[in-house]
Amino acid sequence: xxxxxxxxxxxxxxxxxxxxxxxxxxxxxxxxxxxxxxxxxxxxxxxxxxxxxxxxxxxxxxxxxxxxxxxxxxxxxxxxxxxxxxxxxxxxxxxxxxxxxxxxxxxxxxxxxxxxxxxxxxxxxxxxxxxxxxxxxxxxxxxxxxxxxxxxxxxxxxxxxxxxxxxxxxxxxxxxxxxxxxxxxxxxxxxxxxxxxxx
Numbered sequence: 001x002x003x004x005x006x007x008x009x010x011x012x013x014x015x016x017x018x019x020x021x022x023x024x025x026x027x028x029x030x031x032x033x034x035x036x037x038x039x040x041x042x043x044x045x046x047x048x049x050x051x052x053x054x055x056x057x058x059x060x061x062x063x064x065x066x067x068x069x070x071x072x073x074x075x076x077x078x079x080x081x082x083x084x085x086x087x088x089x090x091x092x093x094x095x096x097x098x099x100x101x102x103x104x105x106x107x108x109x110x111x112x113x114x115x116x117x118x119x120x121x122x123x124x125x126x127x128x129x130x131x132x133x134x135x136x137x138x139x140x141x142x143x144x145x146x147x148x149x150x151x152x153x154x155x156x157x158x159x160x161x162x163x164x165x166x167x168x169x170x171x172x173x174x175x176x177x178x179x180x181x182x183x184x185x186x187x188x189x190x191x192x193x194x195x196x197x198x199x
Contacts, residue, residue, distance in 0.1 A: 004086060007061035008094050014054040015098035017043065044138035051102055058095055065091055108141035127157060128174045129199040132183065136191040137163035149185045153177045169199065 043050075065088055084090055137143060146161040146168055155176025161168035170182055183193045 004061060004064055004091075007057055007064065008091060011054055011057040011061060011098055012094050014050050014057060015101040017050055054098055054102065058098060061091060062095070105139035105141050108139075108144060111144075126173050126175050127171060129169065129171045130179055130182070131197050131199055132168045132170065132186060132193050133195040134161070134166055134168055134186060134191050135194050137161065137166065139163055142191065145189050146186055146191060149189050150182060153181055153185055156182075 134146065137146065140163070142163050143161040147159045150156055150159040150161075150168065150170060153172075155173035157171040157173065159168060159170045168186065172182065179196060183196065186193050
């Protein structure tokens with residue numbers, strides 16, 4: 001029974017660790033300390049291994065739980081009901097939670113409030129598009145965090161961050177904001193602007 005509990009704990013821990021790099025930006029947003037968003041981005045290269053380890057550990061825990069028990073030839077009481085923490089129900093709850101943690105980067109956007117605003121542009125010549133190269137983004141949650149911070153500024157028309165391209169392409173009204181303010185907003189997330197160029 002103790003080995004089953006250790007397997008369940010290990011499976012849960014590896015699932016949370018695998019998603020830590022993506023959970024941190026959301027937690028930072030909720031806590032109002034967005035500067036720590038990139039703290040666990042170093043975990044991202046290990047994510048596939050942690051996911052594999054989680055699947056192996058939980059798979060073995062399920063195997064242990066579902067394999068036929070050896071019958072013991074004794075006259076002792078064996079009808080004792082297992083504790084909840086040792087039940088299939090608890091293992092099922094842990095498994096579902098682990099799956100949700102592993103899949104977190106794909107639905108993290110629901111935690112970010114919509115900050116897009118209706119922008120009225122008087123002159124089309126006032127619109128400027130700049131590409132900001134950004135280091136430290138590792139998943140969709142990072143993109144959402146950058147877009148959320150940038151969209152807080154006045155005059156942002158469109159903000160499209162991409163962790164795959166390591167950039168954010170931002171269209172803005174140059175009479176209401178500027179590149180320095182946008183760079184400051186991006187850097188406040190914990191990710192860093194490494195370069196920028198006008199498109």
